[in-house]
Amino acid sequence: MSELVAAEDVLLFVNAAVTATGQREFRSSAEEQRFSLGFLHEYVRVNYRPVYAAALALDVNHHNAALIVEGLLRTAGEAGGAEEKRAEGRLIAARLAMLPPQRVYRLFRALRAAGVNNRRTRAIVRGWLAARPDPALDAVKYRTGVKAAVRHVHGRPADPETGDFLFAPGRRVRYGNALLDAYRRAHYEQSAVYELPFTVAEGFAAKHGVPRAVFLERIAPRMTRLERLRTERASGAGAELAVMPLTRLALYVLALPFGERVGRRAELTGALRASARRAAGPYAGSWGRVTAVLDDSFSSSGSAVKRRRPLAVALGCHFLLEALAAPGAYTALWTSGGDDPLMVRPYGPTPLGTRILDALETEPERLVIVSDGWDNAPPGLAGEVLRVWRSRLDPGRGTSVVHLNPVYDADGFDVRRLAASVPTAGMRDAEDLAALVEIAQFAEGRTGFTELRAYLDRRVEHFLTEAGA
Incomplete structure (x- = not known):
């Protein structure tokens, strides 16, 4: 009976972590959603910590994946031992690599605000920053988040130009990196706006008074598939519907x-x-x-x-x-x-x-x-x-x-x-x-807790293997 209760507790959490996003639903407010979800996270983390970490290998949504990572890093002292910490660290690193960068930077800001700055947290943040494929793009697109993350781990960008762009923007007259220099020029040069990512270019286009239709037509080559889908009807461009995720x-x-x-x-x-x-x-x-x-x-x-x-x-x-x-x-x-x-x-x-x-x-x-x-x-x-x-x-x-x-x-x-x-x-x-x-x-x-744990272990192994590949 105790195994069945434990299995039901874990499945209760998995259902919530897959479905809930802390936002208003048809029959409940955002506050009720967040309170209910917060209780479940704390309950499962305290009573079934290894399973709580293993949930990162399941199809939980981004909101709950970030909450799990934050919960594990906030309570590092509650981990059972060095082996459990290593397992958590691998799962956290693999899951962070899958999350949208803006959500990861938001998570890092939350950890900084909460004063979570232990050695494992600093190592995870440094590792994630070092693995970013284009640090200059992140510096332009997520400037505030990058600065907060770098300061939190007492680090510095590997590229001196990116470091000056973030922390000493007046030091250089121009940048060798084309994207960083386009951001500098976009303050006074309209043509440079179309060399920037769409979300950054939008602000500059509004500043320069560029008509929306003209802006969307010229920025189209810089847009992602999702951005093209969102603006298809306004721009008149054909979106690549067949390649979009089903939902x-x-x-x-x-x-x-x-x-x-x-x-x-x-x-x-x-x-x-x-x-x-x-x-x-x-x-x-x-x-x-x-x-x-x-x-x-x-x-x-x-x-x-x-x-x-x-x-x-x-x-x-x-x-x-x-x-x-x-x-x-x-x-x-x-x-x-x-x-x-x-x-x-x-x-x-x-x-x-x-x-x-x-x-x-x-x-x-x-x-x-x-x-x-x-x-x-x-x-x-x-x-x-x-x-x-x-x-x-x-x-x-x-x-x-x-x-x-x-x-x-x-x-x-x-x-x-x-x-x-x-x-x-x-x-x-x-x-x-x-x-x-x-x-x-x-x-x-x-089905008891033992079978459920075996299933989760298989999912974790598959998840980490794919992440390593």
Whole structure:
């Protein structure tokens, strides 16, 4: 029993770390989210520290990965010994290499503000700074963060020019590095603006009064794929949709007016399917008969800061499950009753129970439910349907059922579940679906802590091997 409780505690944290971002959700405020998440981090760090560190090897989101790193570095004295510290250090270094640089610099500023300056922290910060591929780009794009990090570890940039740019900008008349010199010239020369990264150039373009359309046209070669996607409609440039991550692409599609979705149906559908096939990888076509119940009720509209995020996850899962299922063996059932995934919108109640009954009638090998778990038409029907199905009609588990929930429930310290007999996993990005279905097996209450630790050890080994490569 104690092993099952420990496994449930860890899975509770994993669900939160995958799903929650400390931002407002449809039914809870940002303050409630942060308080709930903070409690879980402290509880798991104190009681299961090795597992807390091992979570860095899982598909936790960037927000929680940064919180885990900060928690481990703040409490270095609580580590069990030298071997445990070395294991934590390897996981921290590998995870920091995956995080967006702006988030890492924000983490370093938080550590500095908290007075965390032990030897391991300084070594990790120095190692990460030394591994940056273009220190001059970081100095221009993340100037404040770089200065704070260098000062915190009592270091200095390896390149003297970058050091002068950061700490003595008036010392040099010009710089040998083209990017640093472009930043200097951009203060008075408009042509230099287009030699800078997009986010930096935006400020200079506004300072020089450059019309937005002209600026976007000329800066296009310097923009990343995501920046081109965000500005595509304003600039008139064609975004490379097919190479975008699945959930980001789904968010982009849902932000388009219905008329534009109809006019670009072939392009958008092709891009979503290409992205889904890429996410499916070697598992494409291997899941047999699959039926999905997808939540497009009003609560899938998300919140002001996570607009349409739950619906985008459901849309991404639709195309990914289509790619994972055997050819012609996929059925999608939206809670609204609609049958055109490109035209979905957050509307109406959540009749999950009715749609699950419809799904079970298709006799699938796998039933995947993507919903925030608020079954309300009528309340509780979904849980009762699943309970009877599992206990009376399918005790041999001929149909695999899993519930994936894209919304963290701050009051319950977990994602909301439909039934005790059905495993539930939190998810943030649709492309993580295959991995989350794998880890959901531990949420059925039949697997102990030992098996879960063995699974985490395998994930850590694979994660560190890939990071080393």
